[in-house]
Amino acid sequence: MANLKKVERQASTKKKVVITGIGIISPLGIGHKAFWTNLVEGRSGVSPITSIDVSSYPCKLAAEVRDFNAGDYLGDKGLKYLTKGTKFLASAIKLALEDAQLQNNGNFPEYAGVIIGSALGNYSQTTDYTYNIFKLGPDKLLPMASYDVALNSSINFASVFFKLKGPSRTISSGFTSSIDAIGNAFNLIRNNSDNLLITGGVEQISLDSYLLFLLQGLLSGSHNSGPEKSSPFDKHRNGFVLGEGSYVLILEELDSALRRGAKIYAEVMGYGTTYVGSNRFDLEEKTRRVQRAMELALEDGALSSDSLDLIYANGNSSKLLDMIEARAIKNCLGNTLGNVLIASAKPLAGECYGASGAMQVASCALSMENSLVPPIANLQVPDPECNLNLVTKKSLQRDVHFAMVNSIDPAGSCSCLILGKGQP
């Protein structure tokens, strides 16, 4: 008890950090309104893959971004050498800045920065470049071919395009990348002098990323494992369906947000992360580590688990991870398990790995804003091993005051973020 008091006192001296803008380029639509409407109405972004040739491989479905023209957001100049991922990210940032009313009205702080999570960056464009060194010869590659093929070049482009003078950072810790990015941005604002950071995640479907997940047997429908479908916590779940896109949040210090009369979606309250690790560890050890990340996030937000109303679960339909997460949630919540709703946007919007955390944080903020929790689509036979208070079938009206978002890498970390409804 004394320990908890100490945590509370420390937390109270820190600055508060709020989300004041959301920008989304997603398989469920462009902009957070389209994303949210489709999510709560259960319309799926999953369809046959068209951006790459998968005719010789077993998995045919993914959630791809469609009807997206970067020129609509970035203007038509200078886009020629940009990758799909860079266009996603820069466009999502543009939408988020507009949503936060930070464009062209003198509100834009001089030293805004950008911290983005991406597990694979411009993976296929990098390997294309390498391939062309051998195929065509290095002297055939123009300097401009190097323009946007680094792991962090999407973020560099955004920093240059939006003339950002603050920190610019790419975090690439696998599936937890964007929770780690948001957690990092939150910490920098809370503890340091940064007052506005653009944060979130970006990923793009490419043949390389598709094969990377397919050949590890992580995709639903690989290894003849049944129909291709993302159905988290379902008894018959068999892996995830790939997604892509960019989800961007504007984080700023509460006082400055209030001063400029900004709309506040939610407050970011806490962040926790642990290394969960490879399959060298047994189920119990992994569960313990996932649970610890959740507890660290709660402790960081000076919140106890019985205050939670909602968890956006990692729930990506993976056989093992869903079970580990369900057990960890049970251990963490204890007696209040039945009061806490469990949601996941991944069955409809896809598992966009490094960007998934930001997708779930955006969904969570929109749940708070709209007092509405979308259903976990495709959930037909709940797995008795994952006995949670899952939102199924249709959206549920619920005031969400405090929520947690989980993100777990199949072989890396678990990172969790706590959101609060913030100021009325």
Next chain:
Amino acid sequence: MQRVVVTGIGLVTALGANVKESWETMLAGKDGIAEITSFDTSMYKVHKACEVRKLNSNGHLITKKPFTVYDCLLAAAGEAMEDSGLNIYKLLNRERVGVSVGTLAGELSLFEQRLRNHHENKADGFDIDVAMNYPPMTLSTQLAEAFQLEGPNIILINACSSGNHAICWAFDAIREGKVDAMVVGGSDVVPQTEFTHFHNLKALAPEKCQPFDKNRQGLVVGAGAGVLILESLEMASKREAKTYAEIKGYGLSSDGYHMTAPHPSGEGAARAMELSLLSARLSYKDVDYISAHGTGTPLNDKMETLALQTVFQERAQHLPCSSVKSMIGHTMGAASAIESIVCCLVIKEGVIPPTINFETKDPECNIDCVPNQAREYKANYTLNNSFAFGGNNASIIFGRTQ
């Protein structure tokens, strides 16, 4: 707020397989540049780099090449761990120790080795065992497994300032009391892909790296790894560990200007240094030594000089400011981690490694780059600059542990 100290260091460079060998060779003013052996350079105009020739693995010195990014990282981390004594500290709570490392390219060279023999069709060249090494995350997770660390596991991808970013992330986490210690650093080898980028951008010098020299021609790519053990002063004191230095503060900024060229006035670089002074609560008069970003490209060195003049005013001309890149090459994601170790050693050992290959003074680089000869010198505060492509700047200040 916890204070953060450096209690262990590990180095793999073209100059040597450990700290002692690398440091002594730096002080002797020798470089590690040689013909590239990991790939055929006959298609290029430049043929030299500072590749790693040997490293320690499980107590054995190995010279079998090519080394992977993780080989270099693990060797440096092993040395740093042993140096700090952290791995044998009986009260160590492994839940409160994490990893944060940076890289520019990760294991891209493994993919290249595969493609060299399978480049008829790109999909045929895809090999899952190679691909699984591509996500940079594999570097930090393997380290966590090697040292059984359960704390945060973070990879920062910030091109040539990755190492400094990794140190800054860990510094924050320890300062806030979220963890007791972190294994931090950076590692890169010389992938043909990165070599080609730099080559085709005409950023490479053919023979030698000459930071701040009037006739400098560009950078020389290097391989290597630098790892530091950072921990709270509280835990270091409790276990009576030796310390190299304390991290006093850092500053991050972006130019927001251009994808490859730095801002010509150096305003972003100057701001990173000014923010680091502010965060360390020091004045520009307190800094005794600067480890320059000093790549040896015409643009960088001129820009860095302007930034130094902005921040250090009348002191800029006489403040020792050297670049070990003249000897170990530009080790990309590892560079700022290695140069952070240099900043610690300058404080600890009282000697500054030189900028070698310095022949002709450049009026546009009117600074004291400690030309050609190491210099005995007592420093209480040292500053490490890293200014990456894309205008991505990170400066860190180290101080003598009080």
